[in-house]
Amino acid sequence: MDEEEALARLIALAGTNAPDAALLRAVVEEASELGARRALARLGLADAAARDDMVDLRQLLGAWRDAKTSAWKAAVDWAVRGALALLVVGLAVKLGLPGLLR
Numbered sequence: 001m002d003e004e005e006a007l008a009r010l011i012a013l014a015g016t017n018a019p020d021a022a023l024l025r026a027v028v029e030e031a032s033e034l035g036a037r038r039a040l041a042r043l044g045l046a047d048a049a050a051r052d053d054m055v056d057l058r059q060l061l062g063a064w065r066d067a068k069t070s071a072w073k074a075a076v077d078w079a080v081r082g083a084l085a086l087l088v089v090g091l092a093v094k095l096g097l098p099g100l101l102r
Contacts, residue, residue: 006030 010027040046045053092098 004034 010023010030013023037046040050044050
């Protein structure tokens with residue numbers, strides 16, 4: 001018996017009399033399991049290689065996040081160094097140090 005048949009039987013059983021909580025829970029679990037399998041199949045993730053694909057995608061996403069973080073840190077580092085260099089040049093000009101170099 002496949003999942004669709006099991007769900008159909010549970011729904012039929014629930015319709016015959018006043019369903020109890022266990023029967024309703026079983027219907028919900030079967031329906032959600034069937035829906036999840038259909039969604040994974042539509043996404044192409046229902047085969048045996050899907051687990052490896054997801055591992056690869058997670059690794060790729062982690063590498064992308066690390067690269068993005070490193071790029072931001074490098075950009076901020078260069079901006080701070082540039083600002084400090086401008087500050088030092090400004091102080092040197094203000095104190096008349098370029099005249100000492102001539």
